[in-house]
Amino acid sequence: MIQLGQLTLKTPVFQSPMADCTNIAFRRIARKLGLELAFTEMISAEALARQNKQTLPLLRRTRGDKPLGAQLVGHNPVSMGKAAAMIESLGFDVLDLNLGCPVRKVTSLGAGSALLQQPDLADKIFRSVMENVKKIPVTVKMRSGFTDPSGNEAVRIARIAEEHGLSAVTIHGRTRAQGYAGKADWNAIRLVKRSVTIPVFGNGDIFIPEDAKRMMELSGCDGIAVGRGALGNPWLYAGIRSVLAGHKPTEPSFEEKKKVLLEHIRLEAQYEGVKKGVLHSRKIAAWYFKGCPHVAPFRDRINHAATLKEITSWIEDFNREGTARPSRYMWRRTQSEERSAEEQ
Ligand SMILES: Cc1cc2nc3c(=O)[nH]c(=O)nc-3n(C[C@H](O)[C@H](O)[C@H](O)COP(=O)(O)O)c2cc1C
Numbered sequence: 001m002i003q004l005g006q007l008t009l010k011t012p013v014f015q016s017p018m019a020d021c022t023n024i025a026f027r028r029i030a031r032k033l034g035l036e037l038a039f040t041e042m043i044s045a046e047a048l049a050r051q052n053k054q055t056l057p058l059l060r061r062t063r064g065d066k067p068l069g070a071q072l073v074g075h076n077p078v079s080m081g082k083a084a085a086m087i088e089s090l091g092f093d094v095l096d097l098n099l100g101c102p103v104r105k106v107t108s109l110g111a112g113s114a115l116l117q118q119p120d121l122a123d124k125i126f127r128s129v130m131e132n133v134k135k136i137p138v139t140v141k142m143r144s145g146f147t148d149p150s151g152n153e154a155v156r157i158a159r160i161a162e163e164h165g166l167s168a169v170t171i172h173g174r175t176r177a178q179g180y181a182g183k184a185d186w187n188a189i190r191l192v193k194r195s196v197t198i199p200v201f202g203n204g205d206i207f208i209p210e211d212a213k214r215m216m217e218l219s220g221c222d223g224i225a226v227g228r229g230a231l232g233n234p235w236l237y238a239g240i241r242s243v244l245a246g247h248k249p250t251e252p253s254f255e256e257k258k259k260v261l262l263e264h265i266r267l268e269a270q271y272e273g274v275k276k277g278v279l280h281s282r283k284i285a286a287w288y289f290k291g292c293p294h295v296a297p298f299r300d301r302i303n304h305a306a307t308l309k310e311i312t313s314w315i316e317d318f319n320r321e322g323t324a325r326p327s328r329y330m331w332r333r334t335q336s337e338e339r340s341a342e343e344q
Contacts, residue, residue, distance in 0.1 A: 002199060002223055004167045005137030007067060007093055011036045012223035013212065013240045016170075016203055017071045017096065017141070020280075021231060023058075025267035027065055029260060030230065034238035037067050042098045045074030045083035059090060060271070069094030071141070073101055075111035075121065081128035088133050095133060097125070097166075099142035099157060102176045113176035116146045116153040119160060126164040137167035141203070141225070144188035147177045151188030155195045168199040170225050189219035201225050209239035209249045216244070232287025234260065254319075261288040262315055269308050281311050289318065 002009040015022060015030060017039040027038045040058060047055040061068055070092045074080045080097070087095050099122065101112030108114075115122045129138055140161045145153040151171075158169045171192050173184035184204025193200040202221035206212050207229040215224060230236045239249030252260070264284055269277030285302045289295045298318050305311045 004094060004139065004199070006135065007137055009037055009067070009223075011237075011241055012201075012216075012244070013237050014201065014223060014225045015039055015230065015237070016225040016227035017041050017069075017098075018227055018231075023268075024060060024062055024065065024271040025264055026234075027068070028062065028267055029264045030234045030237065031064065033234045033260075034241070035234070036237075037069065037094070038065070039069040039071055039094075039096060042071045042073045042101060043083070045072045045080045046076065048072070048083040048086055049079040059087075059092075067093035069096050069139070071096040071098050073098035073106060073111050074125075075109050075115070077121075077124040077128035080125045081132040084129040084138070085132040088136050093136060094167075095129070095136055095138045096170075097129065097138065097140045099140055100172050100176075102143070102179055107176065113143050113146055116142060116157060116176070119156055122157055123160050123164075126161060126166060130164050130166070138165075139168045139170065140166055141170040141172070143172050143174055143176055144185060145175045147175055149175050149178075149185065149188070151185070151191040154188060154192050158192045158196045158198075158200070162196045162198050166198065168201060168222075169196065170201040170203050171221075173202070173204040186215050186219045189215070189221050193220045193222075199223065203227065205229075206236075206240070209236065209243040212240040213243050232261075232284070232290055257288055258315060258318070261285060262312060264288075265308065265311065265315070274308060278306070278308055278311065281308065285311065285315060 002012055014037040015035055019041040022039060022041050030038060043055055043058050059070060070087045072080060072083050084095055098112055099115045106112040110118060110121065142154055142157055144151045154171055161169055169192065171189045173186050173188045186202060189202040199222040201223040202215045202219050203225040206215065206224055206226050212224045215221065224240065226236060235252050242249040265281045268280050268284065272280060282302050286299050289298060301314050302311055305314060
């Protein structure tokens with residue numbers, strides 16, 4: 001059990017926020033398969049404070065979407081405080097502050113991972129947020145450093161977070177300079193764990209359940225935030241829990257994967273609209289069958305598919321031997337192509 005302020009979590013395995021990925025559809029699927037604490041993707045505090053029309057939809061959620069954290073990114077203590085109060089009043093269960101985003105558009109403003117090098121500004125932001133949030137736990141997610149790989153920058157920020165009464169820190173064991181390259185350094189997580197008394201969550205390169213066990217053993221972290229490993233593998237959260245409990249994780253069958261993918265795509269269209277649904281479905285389908293034999297032609301077909309019906313049909317027809325059977329859609333298209341060829 002993990003205590004974050006008044007929130008008690010039964011499991012130490014969370015979903016890491018991911019822009020353009022961890023939306024309602026993703027979270028509904030993940031929760032069905034056993035995820036407990038989920039997060040929205042990062043939200044700009046400036047935009048939220050201004051009630052920007054494009055930002056509010058990122059905070060949408062459904063009734064069972066609980067416990068759910070929202071993540072804010074920003075550099076201005078006043079708007080971070082204002083946006084934090086809004087997140088609390090909207091009924092979120094956790095507020096997470098982003099000190100990890102490596103994107104230039106964000107860091108050039110002094111936000112995201114750039115705050116790792118500005119402890120005084122981070123201090124002001126934490127103070128302003130804590131003054132504006134009354135009940136929900138506030139956490140911070142950061143990289144191990146901006147360019148310094150030692151983990152000392154993360155330690156410095158984690159100590160400031162602790163002083164201000166934040167409830168936990170999550171450490172992604174990579175510097176901003178590393179982007180997503182190389183291997184995450186779990187020793188940086190251990191360094192932070194040894195430096196503060198609030199819970200420390202480890203993040204970076206958890207792709208199979210056993211990775212989580214190794215990370216916990218090596219770093220002593222209290223919980224795990226799982227990012228990319230769960231894209232197309234929402235069974236990972238439950239798998240990690242099994243391994244941590246000393247059991248063997250169960251693998252989904254190929255047919256189960258197809259079933260869940262089809263449901264994911266259906267939800268994507270339901271919540272994001274058909275146009276976005278088609279675009280997103282291309283990447284979602286590729287996640288689920290990453291590494292499968294014959295996946296390249298399947299991906300190609302999906303990428304050229306124009307409708308959800310077509311995508312669904314290609315998925316239904318995909319099998320371990322490749323799309324050997326002509327898809328129903330393909331059959332229709334072939335007939336119409338033949339007709340138009342005859343007419344010419
Ligand atoms: C597509 C994508 C979007 C991401 N968006 C966010 C975000 O909005 N907020 C955040 O804190 N981290 C974000 N991250 C970083 C992940 O949450 C995580 O820290 C990182 O991928 C390392 O963990 P992993 O190896 O388990 O993926 C994103 C990562 C990816 C790949």
